[in-house]
Amino acid sequence: xxxxxxxxxxxxxxxxxxAAAFNxxxxxxxxxxxxxxxxKLAKAAAExxxxxxxxDPLAISREVTPDIFxxxxxxxxxxxxxxxxxxSGARLIAYEKPIALSMNEAIAIxxxxxxxxxxxxxxxQHRYGQHYQKVKEIIDSGALGRIHxxxxxxxxxxxxxxxxxxxxxxxxxxxAEAEWVMGQAAGHGKLADAHPSPDTVAGxxxxxxxxxxxxxxxxxxxxVPEVDYWxxxxxxxxxxxxxxxxxxxxxxxxAVTREGASSGEGCMNYDLDMPPYVHDMARWLDDDNQVHPxxxxxxxxxxxxxxxxxxxxxxxxxxxxxxxxxxxxxxxxEKVLPQRPVLLSHEGNRKEYL
Ligand SMILES: NC(=O)c1ccc[n+]([C@@H]2O[C@H](COP(=O)([O-])OP(=O)(O)OC[C@H]3O[C@@H](n4cnc5c(N)ncnc54)[C@H](O)[C@@H]3O)[C@@H](O)[C@H]2O)c1
Numbered sequence: 001x002x003x004x005x006x007x008x009x010x011x012x013x014x015x016x017x018x019a020a021a022f023n024x025x026x027x028x029x030x031x032x033x034x035x036x037x038x039x040k041l042a043k044a045a046a047e048x049x050x051x052x053x054x055x056d057p058l059a060i061s062r063e064v065t066p067d068i069f070x071x072x073x074x075x076x077x078x079x080x081x082x083x084x085x086x087x088s089g090a091r092l093i094a095y096e097k098p099i100a101l102s103m104n105e106a107i108a109i110x111x112x113x114x115x116x117x118x119x120x121x122x123x124x125q126h127r128y129g130q131h132y133q134k135v136k137e138i139i140d141s142g143a144l145g146r147i148h149x150x151x152x153x154x155x156x157x158x159x160x161x162x163x164x165x166x167x168x169x170x171x172x173x174x175x176a177e178a179e180w181v182m183g184q185a186a187g188h189g190k191l192a193d194a195h196p197s198p199d200t201v202a203g204x205x206x207x208x209x210x211x212x213x214x215x216x217x218x219x220x221x222x223x224v225p226e227v228d229y230w231x232x233x234x235x236x237x238x239x240x241x242x243x244x245x246x247x248x249x250x251x252x253x254x255a256v257t258r259e260g261a262s263s264g265e266g267c268m269n270y271d272l273d274m275p276p277y278v279h280d281m282a283r284w285l286d287d288d289n290q291v292h293p294x295x296x297x298x299x300x301x302x303x304x305x306x307x308x309x310x311x312x313x314x315x316x317x318x319x320x321x322x323x324x325x326x327x328x329x330x331x332x333x334e335k336v337l338p339q340r341p342v343l344l345s346h347e348g349n350r351k352e353y354l
Contacts, residue, residue: 009057030050093121101159144240155349162215170298182317184202187340213305224251
């Protein structure tokens, strides 16, 4: 059994989740860590018992020559660390969503990793939750009949959550390609956030198998009153000719089929979702056919949908996919969004958006 050496860069909330998950799995050896924050670095190195650590990710990677280069930095830091990952000689780069802040950057990342022949995995790990899996099982069993609609919405804003929603909608729809999208957005408040986004956005997706996708994130997205914890107010599901099944990120799953109504538990939980998420990286490195469910190509397809929706707000009308390079979407959006406060779908959103 091969043990894969790992370097983790960025040691905030998600970096520590990743470092712990790699550390706890015998298929990996967490060999190096790196972050800008030197106080955090020494503490984390002691805690994780890592011998190679420093504030220069490239220097650490050269010392360690990892099999997996993992980085969990804010969304502003992507392409430069992808380049460090390629230079490190790693066979797999694992990183956080969103994959980029513009389509241009996503295209550059995809080209760089494909040219280098490197696998990538992006952390849309909610799908490992038992409630997410149950909905997929119900869809695949045929109990909903012919699926005609997939949907997802979140109270949290676009670059935090919309790529999660789209990733699971695509999964529930058999990863069918998107042919075109159309969208609308409002509100400048979150454009200056670390996850820059319109305050609210809604999009329609035409999938190649005829299924319709509906996605919304932010201040105007419907509430999920069954869930108390604001960040977990997300609903993702599928409707078919015979019923529907949906997951609530913080509130289990439910379905109505020909046989009647059913429901069950489940709540997004890093402690439960991270171990199988990292373990599947070892399986993919062992065997090219065991493609990771959160592979970078899938994340790219989801990001393209997200940026297509923004281009529709900017240019108006339907946007045909795939997308080529263009004006950075978030900068262009700032110029076209009306200077009016966003309207809320429920009072619970007031503290975040107004
Ligand atoms: N998949 C999920 O469920 C999930 C949940 C929360 C956050 N995220 C994503 O994870 C990413 C990180 O979020 P977080 O909550 O861990 O943030 P954080 O602020 O807690 O941590 C970010 C870390 O990156 C370090 N850093 C910043 N710039 C760096 C650089 N140039 N080089 C090296 N290190 C650098 C910071 O010092 C910090 O340690 C974001 O993209 C966020 O969207 C994903």
